[in-house]
Amino acid sequence: MTPPTLAVWKFTSCDGCQLTLLDCEDELLTLAGAVRIARFTEASSAISPGPYDVSLVEGSITTPEEAERIREVRAQSRVLVVIGACATAGGIQALRNFADVEEFRSLVYASPQHIGTLATSTPISAHVAVDYELRGCPIDRRQLLEVLSAFLVGRKPDLPDASVCTECKRRGLTCVMVADGTPCLGPVTHAGCGALCPAYRRGCFGCFGPVQDPNIAALTAQLRACGLSEEAIDRAFRTFTHFRQETAT
Amino acid sequence: MDAFGLDGLDELVRALIADGHRVIGPRRRDDAIVLDDVTGVADLPSGWGVEVAPGRYRLHRRGDDALFRHSAGPQSWKRFVHPPRRKLWETTDVGFAAAPDDERRLAFLGVRGCDLAALGVLGRVLGARSRPFIVAVDCTEPGGLCFCASTGTGPSVGPGYDLALTERLDDTGHWFLADAGSEDGERILAAVTRRPATADEVAGALRDVTAAAGRMGRQMPALDLRQLLHDSRQAQHWNDVAERCLTCGNCTMVCPTCFCTTTEDVTDLTGDHAERWEHWASCFEVDFSYLHGGSVRTSAASRYRQWLSHKLGTWHDQFGESGCVGCGRCIAWCPVGIDITAEVAALAAERSGDDVDV
Ligand code: SF4
Ligand code: SF4
Ligand code: SF4
Ligand code: SF4
Numbered sequence: 282m283t284p285p286t287l288a289v290w291k292f293t294s295c296d297g298c299q300l301t302l303l304d305c306e307d308e309l310l311t312l313a314g315a316v317r318i319a320r321f322t323e324a325s326s327a328i329s330p331g332p333y334d335v336s337l338v339e340g341s342i343t344t345p346e347e348a349e350r351i352r353e354v355r356a357q358s359r360v361l362v363v364i365g366a367c368a369t370a371g372g373i374q375a376l377r378n379f380a381d382v383e384e385f386r387s388l389v390y391a392s393p394q395h396i397g398t399l400a401t402s403t404p405i406s407a408h409v410a411v412d413y414e415l416r417g418c419p420i421d422r423r424q425l426l427e428v429l430s431a432f433l434v435g436r437k438p439d440l441p442d443a444s445v446c447t448e449c450k451r452r453g454l455t456c457v458m459v460a461d462g463t464p465c466l467g468p469v470t471h472a473g474c475g476a477l478c479p480a481y482r483r484g485c486f487g488c489f490g491p492v493q494d495p496n497i498a499a500l501t502a503q504l505r506a507c508g509l510s511e512e513a514i515d516r517a518f519r520t521f522t523h524f525r526q527e528t529a530t
Numbered sequence: 531m532d533a534f535g536l537d538g539l540d541e542l543v544r545a546l547i548a549d550g551h552r553v554i555g556p557r558r559r560d561d562a563i564v565l566d567d568v569t570g571v572a573d574l575p576s577g578w579g580v581e582v583a584p585g586r587y588r589l590h591r592r593g594d595d596a597l598f599r600h601s602a603g604p605q606s607w608k609r610f611v612h613p614p615r616r617k618l619w620e621t622t623d624v625g626f627a628a629a630p631d632d633e634r635r636l637a638f639l640g641v642r643g644c645d646l647a648a649l650g651v652l653g654r655v656l657g658a659r660s661r662p663f664i665v666a667v668d669c670t671e672p673g674g675l676c677f678c679a680s681t682g683t684g685p686s687v688g689p690g691y692d693l694a695l696t697e698r699l700d701d702t703g704h705w706f707l708a709d710a711g712s713e714d715g716e717r718i719l720a721a722v723t724r725r726p727a728t729a730d731e732v733a734g735a736l737r738d739v740t741a742a743a744g745r746m747g748r749q750m751p752a753l754d755l756r757q758l759l760h761d762s763r764q765a766q767h768w769n770d771v772a773e774r775c776l777t778c779g780n781c782t783m784v785c786p787t788c789f790c791t792t793t794e795d796v797t798d799l800t801g802d803h804a805e806r807w808e809h810w811a812s813c814f815e816v817d818f819s820y821l822h823g824g825s826v827r828t829s830a831a832s833r834y835r836q837w838l839s840h841k842l843g844t845w846h847d848q849f850g851e852s853g854c855v856g857c858g859r860c861i862a863w864c865p866v867g868i869d870i871t872a873e874v875a876a877l878a879a880e881r882s883g884d885d886v887d888v
Pocket of ligand 1: 445446447449450454455456457458459465466467468476479484485780865
């Protein structure tokens with residue numbers, strides 16, 4: 282049996298999520314035996330032509346060219362997995378969705394006329410059908426291996442839509458919000474990181490994005506009680522995955 | 531009854547370890563009193579107290595060296611008898627193997643009345659598993675969120691202990707009154723340097739424990755809760771709670787009796803090795819009520835209602851008792867301070883047509 286092919290694609294992003302693949306040091310050799318890495322330009326310039334069995338897509342769509350290219354990637358991929366906050370929610374660059382891109386363009390670039398960009402940064406799912414989403418900035422190594430291992434034996438990956446708090450408590454951590462008054466987005470943030478930040482006595486800043494139907498209004502009231510200003514609350518909800526701030530009143 | 535000092539307590543811990551136990555007790559870590567391995571009195575949180583309010587928990591220095599006067603922390607003994615995550619079985623190319631049980635015998639040091647009752651409740655749910663050695667401690671200083679007096683589970687410890695202690699701090703010093711509740715308890719107590727307690731000492735301790743019942747920060751309304759929850763299925767109040775509830779699941783995770791779990795299957799990249807793991811789940815998770823095609827309880831109101839209705843209502847039908855022992859953890863460790871006693875009072879007020887604004 283020939284091993285399935287894996288391709289890695291990059292759109293507007295920092296490469297951190299792709300690097301998680303290389304960070305799977307202990308498993309990398311086994312992975313290279315289980316799949317044929319057909320396209321992964323971070324690791325090798327050799328590119329085999331498609332179609333591909335699994336595509337990992339990093340980054341958001343911010344240019345007209347990217348909006349075209351993602352359709353080609355979809356057409357060549359049997360299973361498409363989007364990885365990271367950029368690909369699943371638009372990423373930090375989606376802050377532009379709340380601002381004037383023309384103004385950024387003229388301020389940031391010496392020759393703004395050469396910059397072709399869209400007014401918004403959008404997740405991959407806004408353009409093509411997506412099979413699985415891995416959240417996080419960056420993604421979690423274990424979750425990446427889970428999706429790939431599940432694909433290889435043909436089972437559904439375990440990516441529960443629960444709060445970071447459930448992981449925090451299972452891990453036996455002491456809640457930073459209750460015990461220290463430190464603001465934490467864990468109650469409305471999608472699990473997957475294993476409560477990384479609270480393990481270091483820091484509040485979660487929401488890099489895995491919202492759970493289904495987050496109660497932003499109730500958490501906003503609690504963040505105020507923790508002493509966060511309205512501006513800081515806005516920033517907390519918008520930075521990584523722009524939680525739907527309009528519901529926060 | 532017997533009496534011994536701090537040295538005696540140290541001897542007790544060492545006797546349990548020498549007897550082959552892994553001793554778990556309260557320790558200070560990360561701004562809280564957590565439960566972890568202890569090897570002697572020096573590990574215990576001497577002089578640390580706790581101040582609790584809904585959604586709030588703060589450690590503070592006490593004016594004395596008390597070891598056991600802090601109300602419920604973020605963890606309960608549940609995590610040692612019903613672990614948050616454990617392997618059930620694995621299969622490899624050579625076959626199927628059930629995961630071995632952890633053979634170490636556990637000893638719990640400092641189990642309060644509410645938590646002793648909770649271990650009983652959990653035991654009746656989970657069925658026979660090896661029973662830990664229990665050193666219980668009477669409560670003379672309830673916290674602001676405690677209500678074990680109204681659930682009939684404290685402040686004095688009920689049956690089921692191997693040893694019961696009452697911590698005493700008076701002009702004669704820092705000492706413990708001890709009572710053996712089992713043959714094992716008597717055997718371990720025999721290894722401790724002790725003296726018989728006087729009748730006055732026993733009466734003084736009893737007086738303080740009895741008085742503690744009147745100083746609970748909370749009270750569960752004295753009603754037929756099973757009936758109330760049964761009658762409250764359509765209550766408007768569930769929507770009121772849902773506006774505040776984050777559906778984060780902290781309440782169920784900290785509750786010493788919530789027992790729900792789910793399983794996850796793990797395979798490796800070679801596909802030759804598969805494992806099934808069990809981990810705590812919560813009725814506040816959307817996935818919890820997933821049936822073919824979707825989840826049954828999607829609204830926050832239906833999820834909170836599920837929790838309360840099971841805990842205080844249908845638990846009676848299932849196990850013949852209430853699932854709440856009045857420890858107050860769910861109130862303290864709810865990030866937005868939702869108070870089970872206040873929500874029950876509000877449901878009762880709605881049923882009776884009174885002002886819901888409690
Ligand atoms: S520290 Fe944050 S993630 Fe952990 S329980 Fe508290 S609110 Fe939830
Ligand atoms: S705790 Fe929150 S911010 Fe930290 S890694 Fe996890 S999801 Fe991201
Ligand atoms: S419901 Fe709350 S007060 Fe009752 S036993 Fe559970 S955590 Fe303790
Ligand atoms: S009652 Fe509190 S702890 Fe429980 S799910 Fe709601 S917000 Fe979380």
